[in-house]
Amino acid sequence: TIVDNTGDISSPGEDLLIGASPQENAAAAGPGSFPINHFFTGMLDDVRIYDYALSQAEIVNIMGRSELRVPLLSSAALFELARAREQARKYGEARSVYQQIVQQYPDSPEAGKARLDIPKMDVLSLFDSKEDAAAQAALDSLIANYSQDPNLPEVLYEMGKRYQDSDKYERANSIYQKITTHCPGTEYALKAQRNLAISYISMKKIDDAEQALNKLIQDFPSHSGLPKALLSIAEIYRKSKKHERAEALYQNVAANYPRTEHALKAQKKLAIVYIDSDDDPNAQQAIDKLSQEFSGDPNLADALYEIAKRYEWVRGRYQQAEPIYQQIIQNFPDSSYAKEKLDLSRTNVIYLIESGNYSLATGALNTLLAEFPAHPDLAWTLDGIAGRYEKAKRYDEARSIYQKIVTDYTETDYALTAQKKLIIVAMKAGNDVVAQAALDTLITDFNDHPSLPRAIIDIEEHCYNRILAAESWVSDDYLKPVKVWEKLIKRFPDFFSDDPDLYYFIADCYRHVGEYDKAIHYYGLVADKWTQHGYAVVPHTTVPLPSESFADYEAVHNLIDRLIMDFNDHPGLPATILRTGHEYRKRANEARIEGLTSEAKVDNFNAIVLYDRVIKEFPSSPFTASAYFFSALAYRDLHQWQYALDCCKRLLDNWPEYKYAPWARRVAQGCSKRLAAEVQ
Structure with missing residues (x-):
């Protein structure tokens, strides 16, 4: 229902795409009628409130019809609304709002963009529906x-x-290549070529990334945006642990754009690359050069x-950090x-704690x-110091500081x-009584x-x-979180927590503690409330009732085969x-533990086969990293040192930020020592 500026209730002359969900019988819902494509936008001015008010005689009699008015949106507000619908992947709704902008505000700046956004919504909708051929045709059109x-x-x-941004790199690259082909020399062509290189790095296609990088340099040799683009690519290389390639790009920018903000x-x-590589001599040289070449630059203190x-924070090397802080205090x-x-x-x-x-x-x-009794950052500082004591297993000192924070x-x-x-x-510290008392205080x-x-x-x-790190299967360990x-x-x-991982x-x-009904x-x-969560499919298979056994290896694989048929696109x-x-x-x-070595070997082998199914059948799944990790542990227990080492290397090469990467490195080191001993 729309109320015009005179206070009369009527059908509007234009389609106002705001308000309630479509209703087939608009007249039956209350006075007036609904425009075509009427839908709820989620905005504060929700027209359903007005619809309800107008349907209630008491409200109308008290407030009057002229007070029950839906405000018309400006072209800028509609454009913002369309963008929000687009970001939410509601392309049909976004398309309708873009059409409304063109119809109602044809001469506005937003209409100029909206005219292209209308067919863009068609392309995105087709891509999301996996109609790739139709999407490509729509894009070409x-x-x-x-x-x-x-x-x-x-x-x-x-x-x-x-x-x-959604990790759909092939589609992104296809569009970027069209930009460089159809819009050469533009600002967006430079950005597209830069993003091509970044996308290839993310896909671990380094040769393609280098080709894209070289083309960027060739096509935009004097463009003012080139050094910033090179820095962006170098940063992705750095974060991907490709330190040598990052180093080369940083050196390129420093040499070719001297004494600029880009060079700094x-x-x-x-x-930082040298610090991350534990290359102290080159790191110090880079710091010295930075200090010399930009001695008068106000941004040097920030750097x-x-x-x-x-x-300090990433490498835990406080001895190297301290003289830099002193340099800042002295020179700035x-x-x-x-x-x-x-x-x-x-x-x-912290340095003294780390040094013992x-x-x-x-x-x-x-x-x-x-010296700093009332400093606004003191609580944050104490928290960090307590954390270092905790890491050093100096639990009494950590507990004392945490208690001071709670008190003060x-x-x-x-x-x-x-x-x-x-x-x-x-x-x-193994003090469960104190832990339970502290938990009571927290609650x-x-x-x-x-x-x-x-x-x-x-x-x-x-x-x-802690249970995973210890590879514990002891029921009492699982009883603590219960x-x-x-x-x-x-x-x-x-x-209730909106966190499926918790449940x-x-x-x-x-x-693990045997309370299967609660499990x-x-x-x-999880399955009911988070249908697309990674573990939503788990209830179908992994709750072992007391009478069930995983000894029937063939039955397990038959079950997995059926799951692949029924849930082949399920993330869980x-x-x-x-x-x-x-x-x-x-x-x-x-x-x-029971000394049954043959049975242990068989079950470790069975585990490896299942992990291998994840690796081979779901190579792009986020769980593939875990499959490599646990395969390494199983191979280690079978004394297959080389296989375990290979799994660790594959894991660390492809998922360097994996949550158990430090543990995988320790496993790899242990396996390497075993292999070296066997050779000797």
């Missing part, structure tokens, strides 16, 4: 029909960027601070970094507290975080804190990660196969 439109490069680039960034990043932070006394001398004091304390000089660290900490900063989020960490520290003192659910989830994740969960539910019976973990714990309940909760299927492999690993560990 868009380019042909709007070849002279100045907005074409931007529209195409937005399409390519969206696919690239390149020299700074060059130092040095970032380098010091890299040494008026900078914000120099004034924040707390950083230097904190670095000194605990008595000196205590003295340095006391000095810090005396009761009204801040740091207090909740510190109380949570008191629980985790007690668990690490009691922070019962209305909005971050309490997240804190509980963090504690649960800590418990589960106690945490049940204490929370008892205190807050209506508690999957709880189900897993109940399964099935929580597995089912690889996880299901992976978890089934874990059941064999569990049986293998139990057999090993």
